[in-house]
Amino acid sequence: MKAFCMNLDRRPDRWAHMRREAAQAGFELERIASVDAQKPDVAAAAAEVPPMANGHRMSAGAFGCFNSHRAAWTAIVESGEPHGMVLEDDMILAPGFGALVNGTAWIPADADVVKLETWGTRAHVAKAGSAVGGRHLGRLLSSHIGGGCYILSAATAKRLLAMTARFSDPVDELLFNETLAFFPTAHIYQMVPAPAVQGKRSDSGMAEPEWSEGSIMARFADGGPTEPGREGKLERLLRRTREELRKLRLGSRYDVIRFG
Template sequence: MKVFVINLDRHADRLAHMRGQMHDIAFERIAAVDGTKIPPTVKGLSRFELACLESHQNAWRQFLGGSDEHACFLEDDLHIQKDFRALIQSEAWIPADAHSVKLDTYLQRVKLGDARPAPGSRQIARLYTRHESSAAYLLSRDGAERYLELTANSVSPADYSLFPKYPHRLGLRVYQLNPAVAIQDHLLPAAEGGHTFPTAMASSDASRPRTAKRVGRETKRLVSQVADWRQAIYVATVLKPVTTTVAFR
């Protein structure tokens, strides 16, 4: 399986960090789009969020230009568990209908469907709710094509597009690895090796707190409160998922 690492040219330290974790696992570096070189946007995204989304889109296109059935996409501020190798050496564990498989965790409450075995004593289950972070995931070819369609004129950040609030409503079949095999640096306690790198969004757009922007945008994006209520009822009564926090271990 091809592995892509998205990395800004000026972040050589992060690339070295990823090389140190990947050891002899081959990967292709995708030069990230630099938000500082993008003029202010009116697309509903900050220029840094737009740069992040375009970086992922470029990686998806690179994947589709090859012949692999699946590919792994990583951002450069990750901590990765040792059994990551087993996940990318075999594709047999990936559900045949999967558009995407989220490999990391944002340590938030999510809703998961029935679990099935995955390498490294892990499990994989359908993800029925939003799970933030676009830092580590797999895509099928169908998934990459679908996400390029969905994000052609997107006003949502990369992670909101990849792992939306109600993926099934968009015809997306999204899965979650549990426990996660990766986590972003800013989510890992310093005592465990985290907090080495500032989050790219926070450092790039410090004058506009990311959380506040997202809350405001999310309110505007809702089709209607009634639609969300109906989806919530459908998820709870028909899909009957389990609510849990995906751990990193």
């Protein structure tokens, strides 16, 4: 399987980091030149994107990130292979990661997307599934935001390109937010523990790329949130109760998706 890493021309340090990660894991990376939000034409194009359902507009950074992912999807389609991997350029990879790239027999036949990354948040993952290199692979049954490392089938990459000729939501929201159009129509799997994590969420000290902004953080050019909302005790209790009931209904695990 080919692995495509998106990287800004002005950040050769991040490309060097990812080449080291890939070499250590024992697989090859192909570089995709990222769309740079600092270029005036990119910022101008971002300003023309329709607002999201909540009225906020996508920032130039999120716009560049989305189009970088679209370039990677195009590369998957053009590769002629049945699957391809997409990585952002600040990923930390767990031991054994290379085996996931160098063989594809473990990928379920019905998988549209396999999410290999975690943000260290809770998500519902089906108890039923398969064991892959000591990890559990099950259907992702709830939102789990983050688009730093995932596998797409070529058919799904082609479908996503058609779906996103026009877009207004950040790319990881499009892929992994259960309330948006793609998620309910796709077979999405999550690997647990996740073998990839963004550097900003590990202890490595890798910096967050300017063009890859997490959807939990501020990503909007005009008036979006600046940090995750704070829950009161009652709200937290109600949410946890609701998710525990949902776990029973779905037959899922509802746990923090850890890295490892």
